[in-house]
Amino acid sequence: MSVLIVDDHAMFRARARTIVEAAGLDVVGEAADAASALAQCAALHPDVVLLDIQLPDGDGFAVAETLSGEADPPAVVLISSREALDFGSRLRTTSALGFIQKDDLSRATLRALLGEARR
Amino acid sequence: MRKVSQHPLEVAAADALPWNGLFSGAVRPMGVDSISRAYLVIAAMEIGTAVMSWILIPAIPRVPAGNRLWLNLDVGGIFLTGVVCFVVPIVMPPRMLRRSAPLILGYGAPTQPLFVTAGLLLGGGGADPLAVLYPMSLTFGFYLLRPWIALIAAISAPAQFALVVFLQPGHSDPALKLIICAIAVFGTSGAVGWIAGRADHLRLEADEARRELATLNVELEERVAEQVEQIRESRARIVEASDESRRRIERNIHDGAQQQLVAISLDLRMLAEGTAVLSPDELRSQLDETHANLKAALDDLRELARGLHPAVLSTDGLEAALGHLAARVPLPVSLAAPADRFAEHLETAAYFVAAEAVANAVKYADASAIAIGVERTDDALEISIADDGCGGASTTPGGGLAGLTDRVAALGGSLDIVSPAGAGTTVRVSIPIQDGDANRVLTPSRMRARAATFGDARVTRLVRRSREGGEQP
Numbered sequence: 001m002s003v004l005i006v007d008d009h010a011m012f013r014a015r016a017r018t019i020v021e022a023a024g025l026d027v028v029g030e031a032a033d034a035a036s037a038l039a040q041c042a043a044l045h046p047d048v049v050l051l052d053i054q055l056p057d058g059d060g061f062a063v064a065e066t067l068s069g070e071a072d073p074p075a076v077v078l079i080s081s082r083e084a085l086d087f088g089s090r091l092r093t094t095s096a097l098g099f100i101q102k103d104d105l106s107r108a109t110l111r112a113l114l115g116e117a118r119r
Numbered sequence: 120m121r122k123v124s125q126h127p128l129e130v131a132a133a134d135a136l137p138w139n140g141l142f143s144g145a146v147r148p149m150g151v152d153s154i155s156r157a158y159l160v161i162a163a164m165e166i167g168t169a170v171m172s173w174i175l176i177p178a179i180p181r182v183p184a185g186n187r188l189w190l191n192l193d194v195g196g197i198f199l200t201g202v203v204c205f206v207v208p209i210v211m212p213p214r215m216l217r218r219s220a221p222l223i224l225g226y227g228a229p230t231q232p233l234f235v236t237a238g239l240l241l242g243g244g245g246a247d248p249l250a251v252l253y254p255m256s257l258t259f260g261f262y263l264l265r266p267w268i269a270l271i272a273a274i275s276a277p278a279q280f281a282l283v284v285f286l287q288p289g290h291s292d293p294a295l296k297l298i299i300c301a302i303a304v305f306g307t308s309g310a311v312g313w314i315a316g317r318a319d320h321l322r323l324e325a326d327e328a329r330r331e332l333a334t335l336n337v338e339l340e341e342r343v344a345e346q347v348e349q350i351r352e353s354r355a356r357i358v359e360a361s362d363e364s365r366r367r368i369e370r371n372i373h374d375g376a377q378q379q380l381v382a383i384s385l386d387l388r389m390l391a392e393g394t395a396v397l398s399p400d401e402l403r404s405q406l407d408e409t410h411a412n413l414k415a416a417l418d419d420l421r422e423l424a425r426g427l428h429p430a431v432l433s434t435d436g437l438e439a440a441l442g443h444l445a446a447r448v449p450l451p452v453s454l455a456a457p458a459d460r461f462a463e464h465l466e467t468a469a470y471f472v473a474a475e476a477v478a479n480a481v482k483y484a485d486a487s488a489i490a491i492g493v494e495r496t497d498d499a500l501e502i503s504i505a506d507d508g509c510g511g512a513s514t515t516p517g518g519g520l521a522g523l524t525d526r527v528a529a530l531g532g533s534l535d536i537v538s539p540a541g542a543g544t545t546v547r548v549s550i551p552i553q554d555g556d557a558n559r560v561l562t563p564s565r566m567r568a569r570a571a572t573f574g575d576a577r578v579t580r581l582v583r584r585s586r587e588g589g590e591q592p
Contacts, residue, residue: 012378016385022389022395082373103381105381116558
């Protein structure tokens with residue numbers, strides 16, 4: 001299963017890569033903003049996009065909407081250092097697969113969420 | 120023409136005298152209607168006097184026949200004057216009417232008694248008793264339609280008439296008669312003139328003061344409205360700046376300490392879960408790195424807290440806080456500040472002005488040195504921050520210095536930026552120390568300066584009173 005990591009903090013991307021790989025997934029690319037995230041999705045067709053909600057040039061919800069309109073949409077996992085409650089209704093209406101608070105990102109949470117996607 | 124340099128009250132006083140225009144040429148501008156009324160009143164007086172005189176002349180006892188002819192001719196002159204005064208305002212164009220009025224009404228009144236006196240002399244002592252009514256009617260006419268002056272004229276004119284008749288030949292010495300006539304003529308018209316002039320003077324003075332006060336009130340109202348508007352705008356900007364600074368703090372926390380703590384949390388979990396198989400040395404170095412990250416996160420939080428409010432400012436005051444600020448700047452900073460403590464709002468405002476100006480100097484000015492000066496004057500705390508950088512700085516709406524300008528203005532102070540291109544930037548701030556002055560929109564010194572321009576103690580008093588009245592709740 002291929003994964004694209006989208007986050008503007010390199011410090012976080014490095015750790016996310018380690019965790020995603022430890023979960024047995026392939027990291028096929030990293031992006032630091034919304035525009036390059038969309039470009040890399042188009043180029044790499046990842047199965048999963050680990051998508052930060054706050055990006056310098058837009059927000060993850062919009063990126064998730066755009067991706068969901070594509071022919072073979074990837075599963076989007078939204079991530080943020082904020083907690084889910086901060087995003088209120090936007091999380092309830094998003095087309096993304098799920099949300100993981102950044103400091104909860106682990107093999108277990110990833111597997112729990114993506115395991116659901118496989119079923 | 121009215122001279123500009125003359126005080127309005129002086130002009131009014133000069134205008135009010137019956138012989139106005141005789142010496143100074145200063146004449147109160149009259150409307151065409153007033154002038155026409157004056158002419159008509161004179162006409163009525165003259166014609167009435169003439170008719171009355173023709174009726175009375177035959178009744179005057181012991182008048183020689185030659186003098187009786189003089190009298191009739193003279194009364195004819197009075198009648199003719201009345202007719203002319205009746206016709207003038209009808210046929211004369213308004214512009215000419217307005218121009219000639221000062222000449223005829225102003226010069227006519229005082230010169231008439233001279234002719235009367237001359238007539239008495241030339242008439243051999245018996246002539247022209249009725250001519251004394253000339254100045255009376257002219258004076259009366261000049262004062263237009265003020266009823267109480269008309270009353271005085273109405274009372275004094277027959278009195279003069281009686282006096283002159285009483286002094287006809289056979290009654291007394293001609294020289295004495297002449298003197299009494301002259302005194303009567305000059306005295307009465309002078310008294311009427313003086314009373315009228317005095318009344319006019321007072322009335323015009325009151326009018327002038329009222330007008331001045333009204334103008335002043337309008338100005339004050341405009342100024343107050345303007346200041347209220349400025350305060351409203353500045354409040355809105357302060358609220359906006361406060362919201363913006365909250366957003367900035369949130370971003371700083373999110374991008375700084377929070378990201379670092381997330382990373383540390385992930386690192387520790389990975390270590391705990393054994394995500395990677397590590398040797399003891401690798402484990403130790405991983406823990407060292409995590410520890411260093413934790414220290415960096417703490418530094419970030421400290422910096423953030425200091426940005427919100429430096430603790431040393433509260434504990435040790437402005438000089439100490441500015442010293443810490445100077446120590447963190449990567450440029451040589453000279454600091455000259457008194458060790459005095461000031462009110463908290465003064466210290467806070469002064470500190471953040473200095474911090475913002477120093478941050479700007481470091482970020483944008485390409486400066487090589489910064490000088491911070493704090494001085495306490497009698498009534499203000501003055502702070503200056505100067506750099507030797509590229510200059511050309513100004514406040515941008517919503518920028519840090521604009522927010523500080525509002526903060527300083529809210530304390531009744533001022534912030535100035537001198538920043539010629541290529542010659543460094545100096546930010547100067549002056550904040551009044553007295554708390555009472557801080558929130559006063561119109562300070563007493565400003566009001567005094569305002570009132571002084573009117574150069575009139577009475578107006579100043581009225582202004583002060585209106586200000587004090589306005590301040591009461």
